[in-house]
Every structure is written in structure tokens, then in C-alpha cells.
Amino acid sequence: MKNILRFLVLVILQVFLLNKINFLGFLNPYIYILFILLLPFETPGWLLLLLGFVTGLVVDMFANTPGLNASATVFLAAMRPVVINLVGKKPDYDVGGQPSMRDMGFKWFFPYAFLLVLIHHFVLNIIDVFSFYELWQTLMRVIFSSIFTLVFIFLAQYMFSKNKERG
Amino acid sequence: MRNLITFIIRYHFFLLFLLLEVFSFILIANSTYYQRASILNTSNHITGAVYSAFDNVTDYLSLRKTNYILSEENARLRKATRLSFLLADTNSFYVNDTIYKLRYTYIAAKVIHNSVNKRNNYIMLNKGRKQGIDKDMAVITSNGIVGTVVSVSDNFCWVMSVLNKHTKISGRIKKNNQMGTIIWEGKDFTTGTLSDIPAHVKIAKGDTIVTSGFSHIFPAGIFVGNILDFRVEQGDHFYVIPFRFSVDFNNLDYVYIVKNLMKDEEVKLENSIQDE
Numbered sequence: 313m314k315n316i317l318r319f320l321v322l323v324i325l326q327v328f329l330l331n332k333i334n335f336l337g338f339l340n341p342y343i344y345i346l347f348i349l350l351l352p353f354e355t356p357g358w359l360l361l362l363l364g365f366v367t368g369l370v371v372d373m374f375a376n377t378p379g380l381n382a383s384a385t386v387f388l389a390a391m392r393p394v395v396i397n398l399v400g401k402k403p404d405y406d407v408g409g410q411p412s413m414r415d416m417g418f419k420w421f422f423p424y425a426f427l428l429v430l431i432h433h434f435v436l437n438i439i440d441v442f443s444f445y446e447l448w449q450t451l452m453r454v455i456f457s458s459i460f461t462l463v464f465i466f467l468a469q470y471m472f473s474k475n476k477e478r479g
Numbered sequence: 480m481r482n483l484i485t486f487i488i489r490y491h492f493f494l495l496f497l498l499l500e501v502f503s504f505i506l507i508a509n510s511t512y513y514q515r516a517s518i519l520n521t522s523n524h525i526t527g528a529v530y531s532a533f534d535n536v537t538d539y540l541s542l543r544k545t546n547y548i549l550s551e552e553n554a555r556l557r558k559a560t561r562l563s564f565l566l567a568d569t570n571s572f573y574v575n576d577t578i579y580k581l582r583y584t585y586i587a588a589k590v591i592h593n594s595v596n597k598r599n600n601y602i603m604l605n606k607g608r609k610q611g612i613d614k615d616m617a618v619i620t621s622n623g624i625v626g627t628v629v630s631v632s633d634n635f636c637w638v639m640s641v642l643n644k645h646t647k648i649s650g651r652i653k654k655n656n657q658m659g660t661i662i663w664e665g666k667d668f669t670t671g672t673l674s675d676i677p678a679h680v681k682i683a684k685g686d687t688i689v690t691s692g693f694s695h696i697f698p699a700g701i702f703v704g705n706i707l708d709f710r711v712e713q714g715d716h717f718y719v720i721p722f723r724f725s726v727d728f729n730n731l732d733y734v735y736i737v738k739n740l741m742k743d744e745e746v747k748l749e750n751s752i753q754d755e
């Protein structure tokens with residue numbers, strides 16, 4: 313239930329606010345992938361992929377880019393278990409725990425989010441441009457948009473973890 | 480058979496991944512260039528409705544500027560009407576009005592979705608098939624070109640912005656009528672590139688670029704931009720000419736969709752030549 317709410321909030325935020333940010337002409341943060349990042353550890357692989365596909369497709373519908381966000385987000389979903397193994401699972405995580413900053417701490421969450429955001433943005437931009445001809449320009453897009461997305465993700469995470477302590 | 484099922488179960492993650500990626504790529508491949516969004520034509524109804532609702536709110540924020548642009552255009556149009564010309568020569572001969580046949584009509588539309596920060600940008604307008612919009616119509620503002628209609632639903636249409644990898648518009652330098660191709664290299668939404676102008680032609684910074692009218696889409700003489708700079712790449716015989724767009728794509732609000740009433744006739748004539 314919480315995840316459905318998060319899905320709606322993130323997609324609405326993405327479509328109406330973030331897709332309209334035109335800072336410097338090439339910045340476009342994609343915060344909706346936070347939905348995939350925060351799915352519980354126990355989410356089975358096939359569900360992860362399907363949810364990634366659906367999320368991407370919904371964003372695509374609003375951005376008029378059928379398949380673009382979907383393919384990048386499926387790739388992201390497929391890489392998630394790999395990155396979790398890479399960063400290392402904490403042995404003592406709770407059942408039903410999420411790979412979030414609140415449950416796992418900043419030290420674990422930062423490389424996790426950093427790697428996945430970079431992977432997603434890279435795939436997305438490469439597919440969008442569909443050539444290595446403008447590689448330098450594409451990389452600039454990837455790097456700056458990633459920084460932006462990460463800032464948004466950490467802001468959101470920080471706010472949510474604060475709420476939890478108070479409530 | 481049992482082996483196959485075991486195989487599928489064991490590698491279901493990877494197989495599903497492949498399946499979804501292939502499906503996504505089919506979507507992308509089918510939708511690039513002109514067919515883009517035609518798959519999502521039905522979903523245009525939903526997205527269009529949502530976007531217009533959202534736009535109703537943001538509309539007020541730009542009222543002042545929109546009013547200014549409209550009044551400025553009104554003034555310019557008023558200047559062009561016959562009433563504002565004084566007849567200086569009483570010997571002028573009578574011009575039969577039937578000589579002028581209406582070729583282009585203009586339909587005003589409002590931008591309800593726009594982007595400038597992607598490599599391929601698209602614009603959504605609040606006019607569609609019911610208002611007489613069709614594929615391949617030009618979209619302009621009072622001060623320049625904006626794009627081409629690529630897909631239409633009943634009440635909305637998607638426009639391929641000039642800020643797109645697939646944009647190729649025939650343009651010319653107004654001063655000397657040299658013809659070239661207008662493209663967008665993707666760096667900056669204020670700057671486009673004019674190519675295919677031979678290197679022997681004399682040009683200068685600040686020269687005006689207009690559309691040539693050599694397609695069935697854009698009328699001739701629509702303002703495109705001013706030349707910022709020019710250079711000839713080594714070993715090439717053509718200029719690369721960056722120019723500043725006359726339209727601020729980040730600030731589009733009301734636009735005109737251009738309907739070419741003689742397009743059918745032009746296309747038919749052209750096809751009849753190709754057939755032979």
C-alpha cells in the first residue's frame with residue numbers, strides 16, 4: 313500500500329514538475345526510479361522487472377517516448393540485485409526491510425543509489441540519442457542529471473526518515 | 480519438455496528481462512521519427528486531458544506576457560491591412576481579387592506540453608482532428624518556426640519540435656537566397672545549425688535565415704533566426720552555421736498551425752513525376 317502511494321507521488325512529481333525543469337537546457341532528473349530503488353528486499357525478481365517496465369511505460373506515456381523509459385527502467389530493475397550483492401547485504405536487516413537510508417544507513421545507501429542512478433541515466437540517454445557520435449555531450453547529460461536526481465533522492469529520503477522518528 | 484521447463488524456471492529472471500527489453504525496443508523502433516506516438520494515440524486522450532487540466536492552472540502565470548505578444552502581433556497585422564495604406568497613385572489599375580487564391584490558413588492553438596532539454600523534443604497542442612489538424616502541418620509562432628505535426632488524435636496533436644534529431648527543414652539566407660538545411664545538434668535550445676550552404680557564398684554574422692517554402696509543410700519566408708557564427712570544417716566545401724532561434728522554445732504558449740490548402744495538389748503533381 314505504501315509502495316502504491318509512493319508510485320503515484322513519484323510519477324506525478326516526475327511528469328508535472330521534473331520533466332519541465334530546463335536548467336541549462338540539458339538537465340532532466342528522473343526521480344521516479346526511487347520507486348524501484350525502495351522496493352522491499354524480498355521482492356521477487358520477476359515482479360521487480362514487471363514493476364520497472366510498468367513504471368517506465370507510464371512515464372513514457374506522458375513524455376511521448378514509448379519504450380525509452382521502460383527499457384532503461386527494466387535494465388535498472390535487473391541490475392538492482394547485482395548492485396545489492398556488490399554493495400553487500402547487511403546480515404541483520406529486518407524482514408520486510410527496504411533498501412532505504414532509514415533501514416540501511418547512509419553509508420550503505422549512498423553507493424547503492426549512486427550506482428543505480430548512474431546506470432539508469434546512462435542507459436536512458438544512450439538509447440535516446442542512439443549513437444556514440446555525440447558521446448561527450450551525452451555523458452555530460454548523464455553526469456549532471458544523475459547529480460540532480462541523487463540530490464532529490466537524498467532530500468526525499470531525509471524528509472521521510474525524519475518523519476518516522478517524530479511519528 | 481521437462482528440461483525446457485526446468486530451464487525456463489531456472490533462468491526466468493534473465494528470460495523475463497530479455498523479453499521486456501525486447502518489447503521496449505520494439506516500442507522504440509516502431510515509434511521513432513514520424514510514427515512516434517502513433518502507438519500511444521489512444522493514450523493521447525488520457526494524457527491530453529490530464530495535461531490540459533494542469534495547464535488551466537499554469538495558464539494564469541504567463542497571462543501578462545501572452546497579452547503583450549498578442550497585442551504586438553495585432554499592431555503588426557493592423558499595419559498590414561489595406562486600410563492602413565494610403566493610395567498614393569490614382570492611376571493604379573484594378574486588381575481582380577480572384578487572382579489571389581487562398582493557400583495557407585492558420586489555426587491558433589495552445590501549447591499544453593513542451594520540453595527543450597531532451598535530444599528529441601515534442602510539443603503537445605490542444606487542437607486535433609476535429610479542429611481540422613492533420614499530420615505534416617507546420618507549426619509557427621508570430622516570430623518564427625516551431626515544428627511539424629507528427630500525430631493527431633481527436634482533440635490533441637503532438638508536434639515534433641525543431642529541437643529534435645530528426646528535424647530537417649529547408650531554409651535560406653534572406654540576403655542572397657542561398658538554400659540550406661536547418662538542423663538541431665542538441666547542445667542548446669537557443670541555437671540551431673544551418674548546413675549545406677556552399678563555402679564560396681558570402682555571409683555575415685547577423686544575417687537573417689527564413690524558411691524556403693520548398694516543402695509542402697512550411698510557407699516561404701517564415702523567420703527562423705539570425706546567424707551567430709560560421710565556419711568551414713577542414714576538407715569540406717560547405718559552411719557550418721550556428722544561428723540563434725528567433726523563437727524562445729522554453730517559453731512557448733500560443734502557436735499557429737499552418738494548413739496548406741494546396742498540399743494535395745502539390746503532392747499529386749510531385750508523385751506523378753516520380754511515377755514515370
